[in-house]
Amino acid sequence: MADIYGILKSYYGYTSFRKGQEDVINSLLSGRDTLAVMPTGAGKSLCYQIPALCMEGVTLVISPLISLMQDQVRNLIAMGIRGAYLNSSLTPRQMEKAIANAKQGMYKIIYVAPERLEMPSFIDFACSQNIPFVAVDEAHCISQWGHDFRPSYMQIADFIAKLPKRPVLAAFTATATQMVRSDIIKNLRLREPYSIGLGFDRENLYFGVYSPIDKTKFVVDYVKSHENKSGIIYCLTRRYVDELAEKLQDNGISALPYHAGLEDSERSFNQNEFIYDKAKVIVATNAFGMGIDKPDVRYVIHYNMPANIEDYYQQAGRAGRDGEPSDCILLYSGKDVRINEYLINKSEENELLDPVDVQKHIAIKLEKLKLMTFYSTSKTTCLRKRILNYFGEAYIPPCDHCSYCVKLSEEQIKKVKVPVLDKELLTVLEEARSNLAKRWGIPAYSVVNDRTLREMAMYRPKTEADLLKIYGIGQVKSQRYGKTFINAIEKYESK
Numbered sequence: 001m002a003d004i005y006g007i008l009k010s011y012y013g014y015t016s017f018r019k020g021q022e023d024v025i026n027s028l029l030s031g032r033d034t035l036a037v038m039p040t041g042a043g044k045s046l047c048y049q050i051p052a053l054c055m056e057g058v059t060l061v062i063s064p065l066i067s068l069m070q071d072q073v074r075n076l077i078a079m080g081i082r083g084a085y086l087n088s089s090l091t092p093r094q095m096e097k098a099i100a101n102a103k104q105g106m107y108k109i110i111y112v113a114p115e116r117l118e119m120p121s122f123i124d125f126a127c128s129q130n131i132p133f134v135a136v137d138e139a140h141c142i143s144q145w146g147h148d149f150r151p152s153y154m155q156i157a158d159f160i161a162k163l164p165k166r167p168v169l170a171a172f173t174a175t176a177t178q179m180v181r182s183d184i185i186k187n188l189r190l191r192e193p194y195s196i197g198l199g200f201d202r203e204n205l206y207f208g209v210y211s212p213i214d215k216t217k218f219v220v221d222y223v224k225s226h227e228n229k230s231g232i233i234y235c236l237t238r239r240y241v242d243e244l245a246e247k248l249q250d251n252g253i254s255a256l257p258y259h260a261g262l263e264d265s266e267r268s269f270n271q272n273e274f275i276y277d278k279a280k281v282i283v284a285t286n287a288f289g290m291g292i293d294k295p296d297v298r299y300v301i302h303y304n305m306p307a308n309i310e311d312y313y314q315q316a317g318r319a320g321r322d323g324e325p326s327d328c329i330l331l332y333s334g335k336d337v338r339i340n341e342y343l344i345n346k347s348e349e350n351e352l353l354d355p356v357d358v359q360k361h362i363a364i365k366l367e368k369l370k371l372m373t374f375y376s377t378s379k380t381t382c383l384r385k386r387i388l389n390y391f392g393e394a395y396i397p398p399c400d401h402c403s404y405c406v407k408l409s410e411e412q413i414k415k416v417k418v419p420v421l422d423k424e425l426l427t428v429l430e431e432a433r434s435n436l437a438k439r440w441g442i443p444a445y446s447v448v449n450d451r452t453l454r455e456m457a458m459y460r461p462k463t464e465a466d467l468l469k470i471y472g473i474g475q476v477k478s479q480r481y482g483k484t485f486i487n488a489i490e491k492y493e494s495k
Ligand code: ADP
Pocket: 014, 015, 016, 017, 018, 021, 038, 039, 040, 041, 042, 043, 044, 045, 046, 174, 293, 295, 321
């Protein structure tokens, strides 16, 4: 039996597994295909890295983004684990060298881009190796219903079928609706997989939706009041990114932009400045984030509403990976809906698909946009409940940790706690009540009950209209006894 606790301690320096990790690892080590749906920050990487270290041969990890692979391999090497990546960022010579090393058994874990699985040279290489295990990270990329569909993920199953011995397969994602989950199982051809679905809830995150008239001012104020905290601000377009980053800089904030229009060198420079805390704020398009494992991001602000709830939750979820309280704030305006519609219709992906698929694709995306808009504009439900329900998870509000629930409880506090009970006045009112009781020949509680008396002591009604708002006072009581109570209150106040 592999000593997974020993590996956890000696390589990662952690003393205990987080929820779900041990189950996934044990399932994989028992040789069973596994589908793990775990929220961002749950620690999915470790769930495939530890089995890879326990098995003979080399493990392949399929990952969609170069920056993601680089980040992971850097982390592995830093822990003393022999890892490498094969992707288009390598020169032909570096690639040759890496393959030669791999053939000599230098690596335990190799990250590959899905496109490479179709290349004959790579297939030859893979067939010559002992590959006990293949892990597919960000597995939602295999589904058209996912938010990040990548056609090349569809080639994975064919690649697996070409290997001399079928490896154990694992799929990992943070974001999967029921439809995405079944697409993953079907398209990867998982065999009777062990499925684990941790809840999606990230308890340490606060969710807020606001519609400020001046979004920029909102952001500047927010960032200033969170000095020395790291934050990400997402915008829909490059132009918004550049303008907002400049505006923040003008206000003395160390903010840097990040989007696909910048030179590669500038992008990775800015990213590093952020990771190493030299820039506290990064203003970015959705090009930023996948594969960034900065655990102490204290807030994620969406300057614009994103295109769908999956994207939103994944981006917002980059806050608070370390489990500490963090804010996720969405700034909504009607214009965001139109920008998203425009972006969906002119997406580059449309060119890769055949025209019938394009129409289907656009329709799905517009439908998702509608649900995102609904989330951003509806003022009748706990936001956490909305998100979790979207992912098929039940939730009973209030969460006390979203802009809806907090507002609700503030209103309740106002109603119940703000007026204080004046005990002296209460005594005065009790005397008035017993005088009335004597005069009318009825018990005191029949005049008005204790709660009514307490409310009068708190709200101090001055007119009959005020009096009618008090619990337990109807028309008749107000006419019969009202004057006595009002006079008593007035006399008390003028004392
Ligand atoms: P995911 O891919 O699920 O979003 P990562 O694998 O990037 O999450 O892990 C998120 C962070 O949690 C990383 O900094 C990782 O080192 C840390 N982490 C993972 N497992 C544990 C653990 N058992 N104990 C402490 N920290 C952990």
